[in-house]
Amino acid sequence: xxxxxxxxxxxxxxxxxxxxxxxxxxxxxxxxxxxxxxxxxxxxxxxxxxxxxxxxxxxxxxxxxxxxxxxxxxxxxxxxxxxxxxxxxxxxxxxxxxxxxxxxxxxxxxxxxxxxxxxxxxxxxxxxxxxxxxxxxxxxxxxxxxxxxxxxxxxxxxxxxxxxxxxxxxxxxxxxxxxxxxxxxxxxxxxxxxxxxxxx
Amino acid sequence: xxxxxxxxxxxxxxxxxxxxxxxxxxxxxxxxxxxxxxxxxxxxxxxxxxxxxxxxxxxxxxxxxxxxxxxxxxxxxxxxxxxxxxxxxxxxxxxxxxxxxxxxxxxxxxxxxxxxxxxxxxxxxxxxxxxxxxxxxxxxxxxxxxxxxxxxxxxxxxxxxxxxxxxxxxxxxxxxxxxxxxxxxxxxxxxxxxxxxxxxxxxxxxxxxxxxxxxxxxxxxxxxxxxxxxxxxxxxxxxxxxxxxxxxxxxxxxxxxxxxxxxxxxxxxxxxxxxxxxxxxxxxxxxxxxxxxxxxxxxxxxxxxxxxxxxxxxxxxxxxxxxxxxxxxxxxxxxxxxxxxxxxxxxxxxxxxxxxxxxxxxxxxxxxxxxxxxxxxxxxxxxxxxxxxxxxxxxxxxxxxxxxxxxxxxxxxxxxxxxxxxxxxxxxxxxxxxxxxxxxxxxxxxxxxxxxxxxxxxxxxxxxxxxxxxxxxxxxxxxxxxxxxxxxxxxxxxxxxxxxxxxxxxxxxxxxxxxxxxxxxxxxxxxxxxxxxxxxxxxxxxxxxxxxxxxxxxxxxxxxxx
Numbered sequence: 001x002x003x004x005x006x007x008x009x010x011x012x013x014x015x016x017x018x019x020x021x022x023x024x025x026x027x028x029x030x031x032x033x034x035x036x037x038x039x040x041x042x043x044x045x046x047x048x049x050x051x052x053x054x055x056x057x058x059x060x061x062x063x064x065x066x067x068x069x070x071x072x073x074x075x076x077x078x079x080x081x082x083x084x085x086x087x088x089x090x091x092x093x094x095x096x097x098x099x100x101x102x103x104x105x106x107x108x109x110x111x112x113x114x115x116x117x118x119x120x121x122x123x124x125x126x127x128x129x130x131x132x133x134x135x136x137x138x139x140x141x142x143x144x145x146x147x148x149x150x151x152x153x154x155x156x157x158x159x160x161x162x163x164x165x166x167x168x169x170x171x172x173x174x175x176x177x178x179x180x181x182x183x184x185x186x187x188x189x190x191x192x193x194x195x196x197x198x199x200x
Numbered sequence: 201x202x203x204x205x206x207x208x209x210x211x212x213x214x215x216x217x218x219x220x221x222x223x224x225x226x227x228x229x230x231x232x233x234x235x236x237x238x239x240x241x242x243x244x245x246x247x248x249x250x251x252x253x254x255x256x257x258x259x260x261x262x263x264x265x266x267x268x269x270x271x272x273x274x275x276x277x278x279x280x281x282x283x284x285x286x287x288x289x290x291x292x293x294x295x296x297x298x299x300x301x302x303x304x305x306x307x308x309x310x311x312x313x314x315x316x317x318x319x320x321x322x323x324x325x326x327x328x329x330x331x332x333x334x335x336x337x338x339x340x341x342x343x344x345x346x347x348x349x350x351x352x353x354x355x356x357x358x359x360x361x362x363x364x365x366x367x368x369x370x371x372x373x374x375x376x377x378x379x380x381x382x383x384x385x386x387x388x389x390x391x392x393x394x395x396x397x398x399x400x401x402x403x404x405x406x407x408x409x410x411x412x413x414x415x416x417x418x419x420x421x422x423x424x425x426x427x428x429x430x431x432x433x434x435x436x437x438x439x440x441x442x443x444x445x446x447x448x449x450x451x452x453x454x455x456x457x458x459x460x461x462x463x464x465x466x467x468x469x470x471x472x473x474x475x476x477x478x479x480x481x482x483x484x485x486x487x488x489x490x491x492x493x494x495x496x497x498x499x500x501x502x503x504x505x506x507x508x509x510x511x512x513x514x515x516x517x518x519x520x521x522x523x524x525x526x527x528x529x530x531x532x533x534x535x536x537x538x539x540x541x542x543x544x545x546x547x548x549x550x551x552x553x554x555x556x557x558x559x560x561x562x563x564x565x566x567x568x569x570x571x572x573x574x575x576x577x578x579x580x581x582x583x584x585x586x587x588x589x590x591x592x593x594x595x596x597x598x599x600x601x602x603x604x605x606x607x608x609x610x611x612x613x614x615x616x617x618x619x620x621x622x623x624x625x626x627x628x629x630x631x632x633x634x635x636x637x638x639x640x641x642x643x644x645x646x647x648x649x650x651x652x653x654x655x656x657x658x659x660x661x662x663x664x665x666x667x668x669x670x671x672x673x674x675x676x677x678x679x680x681x682x683x684x685x686x687x688x689x690x691x692x693x694x695x696x697x698x699x700x701x702x703x704x705x706x707x708x709x710x711x712x713x714x715x716x717x718x719x720x721x722x723x724x725x726x727x728x729x730x731x732x733x734x735x736x737x738x739x740x741x742x743x744x745x746x747x748x749x750x751x752x753x754x755x756x757x758x759x760x761x762x
Binding site for chain 1: 316317320388391392393395396397399400401402404405423425426427428429430431433434435437438441445446447448449454455456457460464467
């Protein structure tokens with residue numbers, strides 16, 4: 001008997017061989033790496049709290065972004081609904097939930113833009129003004145960049161969905177994207193607490 | 201060892217096809233490939249080129265330091281040399297060569313078709329490669345048109361405020377920052393790929409506790425990359441903001457802190473050492489058992505020790521900063537954490553020794569390097585324990601003792617295992633054996649050179665010679681020692697050149713290897729050498745940690761013991 005025939009070692013037990021989805025594992029890895037980046041920026045923010053040599057200080061200029069926070073956090077629910085409806089084959093409902101997610105995310109981004117406009121043109125706070133400006137804009141800006149990336153990807157998904165190209169088979173992929181979006185929301189909870197609640 | 205066992209049996213039944221093609225086709229194929237084997241080999245080739253470049257930089261520095269008051273290179277050039285040497289060796293030699301072996305071996309060892317994300321794999325390689333090229337482009341573009349010939353000169357850890365615009369005008373520091381940022385993105389991409397591959401692509405029966413140890417070590421390494429390399433990426437973004445947009449992260453004039461950079465850098469920097477050394481442990485854990493003709497001793501303990509190292513290594517970074525003055529609690533904590541990490545490392549050394557114990561040891565070239573690794577890594581660990589004691593570190597911090605210590609790890613342990621891995625897996629990658637005779641020349645020359653250089657480098661450190669000085673006075677008493685250290689560099693250079701010659705010569709003239717020249721046990725040896733482009737067309741399934749042993753010895757399979 002040539003050994004090559006015995007080569008494929010017989011698999012004794014017929015237990016099913018199931019491994020986790022690589023998309024989910026890959027996204028979780030990305031989230032861990034991104035979380036580490038955010039932690040460094042949060043640490044820098046906290047480390048430099050109250051160490052600015054000149055004003056303006058956080059309590060003088062920052063206001064609680066209540067509306068945009070509510071919008072961003074509820075977009076986590078809508079993106080979850082989008083995945084959920086797609087898994088059950090309701091494609092038009094999925095489009096609707098995706099559209100709502102993009103809308104809510106855009107409102108959040110508009111809120112940040114408005115806040116920055118106010119800070120730059122009325123309060124005279126820029127990246128160069130003091131340590132508060134440096135750490136505030138870089139932390140909130142890093143988060144906003146992630147929102148932009150997420151919105152771009154969600155808009156693509158919405159576009160495909162509206163053209164009827166998204167089917168139940170794509171639910172797993174949409175779920176990976178929703179994980180990213182949940183992460184962006186989770187980071188905002190931390191940023192919100194550190195910058196607007198405890199750091200003020 | 202080259203005697204062929206009856207196991208010509210190849211699990212992988214894919215036919216080998218090798219049509220002749222145009223040169224341009226071949227280039228196009230390599231540039232656009234998403235195959236893990238090709239990307240792995242490109243990683244290794246690219247790292248070897250940089251190994252020679254950074255080795256040359258080291259040689260130039262040793263020539264400069266061989267005699268006192270030397271004027272071989274100017275102080276400015278010397279600063280650039282040690283910056284480029286360190287940066288290149290860590291980011292463009294160590295990381296890519298380890299990822300290269302990982303890319304090549306992991307899918308083959310776990311019976312997978314390819315990595316989990318082949319296109320991400322290619323992207324990661326090319327962006328890392330671009331980072332390396334960008335770093336060396338700084339020699340041309342560092343100061344723009346009027347200052348050609350400049351390169352980063354801020355040291356590989358680039359302490360603030362030296363990197364501020366005021367103290368580092370021109371663009372050389374920006375090249376350093378950007379190249380590390382890019383290679384960091386590539387590193388995270390590849391690490392992500394390795395984790396996803398290991399978790400999601402194993403062949404049936406390859407449970408986590410049946411994986412080859414090398415795969416385990418790469419898994420832990422890659423998980424460490426996420427929490428270690430990302431902080432560096434973040435710190436580089438901050439530095440770029442400081443230099444280009446005028447923010448004040450590390451600007452002491454505006455209340456910023458130079459200390460924060462040190463923390464951020466070493467939060468990356470120390471785990472980085474373990475990221476580099478864990479794959480080397482993986483090589484040792486594959487090579488030592490095969491040439492002792494025994495299964496690895498204490499597999500579960502090895503895995504547990506690996507995970508232990510992974511966790512503890514995240515809490516030792518500030519031992520690079522004892523001389524800063526961390527306060528009693530900080531010093532105590534980081535001394536303690538650093539000393540405790542020698543426990544899991546010690547477990548590993550004892551397990552390798554126990555694997556050797558009573559084995560039928562074959563002292564072929566890979567095994568020679570592995571044995572050298574064992575002893576040298578032990579000594580490196582012992583000087584590490586010395587330096588981990590804060591009061592001792594206050595005396596010798598920033599001296600040549602420190603340089604000797606970490607080169608003992610990076611060269612004596614990691615580079616020795618990279619050489620071992622090259623000799624061990626070269627037959628698999630090319631289908632030909634490397635010359636054993638040239639390999640022995642390489643080993644002995646490099647061993648002698650290594651010990652001449654790095655054993656004697658400890659002493660000027662103890663005598664007070666600080667690192668990074670470009671020259672010294674004749675009356676310091678360091679002269680003869682530095683001469684010995686530099687002469688060792690010559691031996692190492694000759695050894696390395698023999699290695700390169702051996703690599704090239706064996707590719708054309710080496711003895712044909714066959715699928716399993718070492719009579720080994722892991723899945724990569726079940727494929728032809730080199731493996732078919734489409735490897736594992738038939739998915740294998742395994743029942744033990746040594747599937748090929750089971751295949752060769754059906755009367756006594758491992759699966760009945762594990």
